[in-house]
Amino acid sequence: MTGLVRRLGLSLLGPVLAVLVALVISAVVIALIGEDPVEAFRVMVDLGDSPSQQVQSIVVVLNRAVPLFLAGLAVAVAFRMGLFNIGVEGQYRMATILAAAVGAAVALPGPLHVLLIVVVAMVVGAVWAGIVGVLKVTRGVSEVISSIMLNFIALGLASFLLTGPLRGSAPGASIVTTSEIPESGRVPSLNGLLTALGLAAPRSGLYGFLVVAVVVGVVVAVLLQRTRFGFDLRATGLSPSAATVSGVDARGMVVKTMLISGGIAGLIGLPDLLGSQYDYGTEFTAGLGFLGIAVALLGRSSPVGIALAGLLFAFLDRAALPLQFADIPSSVVTIIQGTIVLAVVIANEVARRLALRSAERAGASAGPDPGAGGDDGAPPPTGPDGGQRVRTGVPGTPEDVQA
């Protein structure tokens, strides 16, 4: 029991330490530019005066967190397998533009229309990521290189499609977009639910896609923790050679993992697309795929952790506005986000070493203790976390998956 507590404490140590360190560094920076750190943090957590403003602030945070969560999840699935999928950015851009085009081109009854758009997005994302997987297992191309390269191709291709065959906006318009998705293809907001809960009605709609994100999160959690496939995936991530010896098809796992990662990546753009934008255009939110890497790192590649990390990033993002009203530069938020990511990588490493040392000590004094873990869903002492995976995923280290 004490071993479990110690392990849980150690797995907590990384992220909590990282957030604390980031806050301290940010406070120092705020003080250095002549502002009051306490005042700054107070402003950041101030959600507004009236109930409707407060609900609106929460809606803004949630709406931002949904795509971040999906992005983090897409990155994390690959992380757990020891794959560094940097191509999430390109995968979701390709998926979003094609899903938007298909959604605008067809007319179907409500749920079917949405389902079609979702399926198209997931398939496109999976295919785009699948290229990376196939290149890796057939030609031995590092997924880091190929996914970065595919990002550029995706960006260029999306731009070509948008300004060429899929252009739906008027010729003179400053913002080039695809045609709008009709009413039946949109996901209604959850505002009805909020008011039913007795909360004030917010100004903008809470994305209905929040439900989809939660479902995807649960499915991924179950898949990773409760299925044979998830076990193989994690085992391959922890030790490719051991997994191969025990009969796991490492090559097949790489392709399957990339397909799943890409499929989730395909969903990233949909909350915005189906909840507020209804078309893909030159102003469509970019960079979510890269933010997802930071979110996955902070969340240590576990669905719950990623949800919290996504909420934290979304919360910080919203805080940039009230900070500016209080005449504090909003760059403070960027500094906090940056230091959190940096700190989390370092803290993960520190926590890993501490865990290793305590496990060694426990192993030396009481033999059976280390073997007790692994059946309770809690991570093993070394923690199959993003921080560790990232080190092994960096090019230049020996090829990790191919035996």
Added chain:
Amino acid sequence: MKAAAVLLAGSMALAACASDEPTGTGSGEGGAGAAPEELRIGLAYDEGGRGDQSFNDSAYAGASAAADALGAELQELSPNEDASNRAELLTQLAEQGFNPVIAVGFAYDDVIAEVAPQFPETTFAQVDGSNADGAKGDNVTGLVFAEEEGSFLAGVAAALKSESAHIGFVGGVESPLIEKFEAGYVAGAQTVNPQIRIDRQYISPAGDFSGFSDPARGQIVAQGMYDAGADIIFHAAGGSGLGVFQAAAASGNRAIGVDSDQYLTVGPELQPVVMTSMLKRVDNAVEQFINDYAEGNVQGAEDVLSDLSTEGIGLATSGGFIDDIQDDIQQYSQQITDGTITVPTTVE
């Protein structure tokens, strides 16, 4: 993991509780003396925010000049990194009673059309966004510019000054707005010399806004053109323009700046290469709009056009590099103003 969740959630809940404590003044500490009918100006920037040494800073210059003159409060807001919260910027400003609210950049096109009707008592303006047909609401004024006219003159200057009859154009991001610059520039250069060779390239494709803030790639693109024989390059690439100037300096050629008089903003080592700049006086337009508003002269649902005739668009003369061709430039300027020359706004 579960405990981690609880702890993080707990800390966030604690943080949320802290906000319920009674606090002093919330926001709006920017203003000086609080006259009862004080003018409170809201300014929402485009991607990049304040400090981009370009478009946003120009809007700030105009707004702060007007605010100083009128004793008004000025509240600026920059969007987040990926500029996904533009709608929040406008609603927050309107909600907190800022009036007028000025949005900087065409990227606010959709957003302002959505937000403005929700705040009929607030007067909005959008830099670079047209509202001539009132589609964005009766309370929105478009502050638009005839960039093609100034770019035409830049093309004239480049063609007159080029010794190799080979010039270049570097656009930041492939978009309808930047194509206006390109169209005018090409038309101007070809009017002077129909045989002139014009290399044209954009730094990033549509939808990827990195092209406005990537001096390194600006330098590479420009270097390629100079190597190919171009001797003057006009850039419409925001912050990436610095790279164009550096490429010009490194290869002993010249470049034309954009938006502000860049001869005055680049360092002394780059000044010799900034032959002229195509001026787009966002500052003047914003200042004028605020003054008009203060005097009650804003109608809404209309465009205020800045062009050569209003001197909201022009060609800078700092450095004296184009003094010898001023007569020609004046002549073309006159022909554009009186309608003899119609400058295209799209690339054919």
